[in-house]
Amino acid sequence: DGGITQSPKYLFRKEGQNVTLSCEQNLNHDAMYWYRQDPGQGLRLIYYSQIVNDFQKGDIAEGYSVSREKKESFPLTVTSAQKNPTAFYLCASSPRPVGGSPLHFGNGTRLTVT
């Protein structure tokens, strides 16, 4: 079945460490996204990529980095510069710009930093 795989489901890290969240899709979608969900905050866009080797900052990119070396993969690194990294992280993809098609989401990674 086609879909988006995020791993791991739960991740624990010590403060000051960088951590990379995995996102893989087999939907052959060009665009991929990273969102963050906090309680009562809804979903906020961190980074997005329209095509391989290209990505743009979203609304809350500070303290995060991404790469898009392959169409199927869009890993997110949460760096030690991110002040409040504990959150639920969601990866998504779409075949076209959002006006033409909805986003498909993975099941998320819950990151806890202590």
Add this chain to the structure above:
Amino acid sequence: DQQVKQNSPSLSVQEGRISILNCDYTNSMFDYFLWYKKYPAEGPTFLISISSIKDKNEDGRFTVFLNKSAKHLSLHIVPSQPGDSAVYFCAASEDSGGSNYKLTFGKGTLLTVNP
């Protein structure tokens, strides 16, 4: 500056009755709107969408209404079922015919359907 607002954090309805979830937006450039449903610890799943050239879109038990002059949209679920209990997110984007890849979400409304 919240461009998509869902002012009701929660809503409770009886099974079989209508559920109405509301969403307001401030950005007049938004022209494509979507509703997503989300269960705890899972990713959101797409429910229904509407472009600004329409004022209504229907898919089974789900209907979305758009009032552009009021910058307001609503999701109607009829009849409501216990399995509909979830958080519902309203989302919007600009330039549906162009190359915009950004989607702006509201904070969500928790719907509880009581048996």
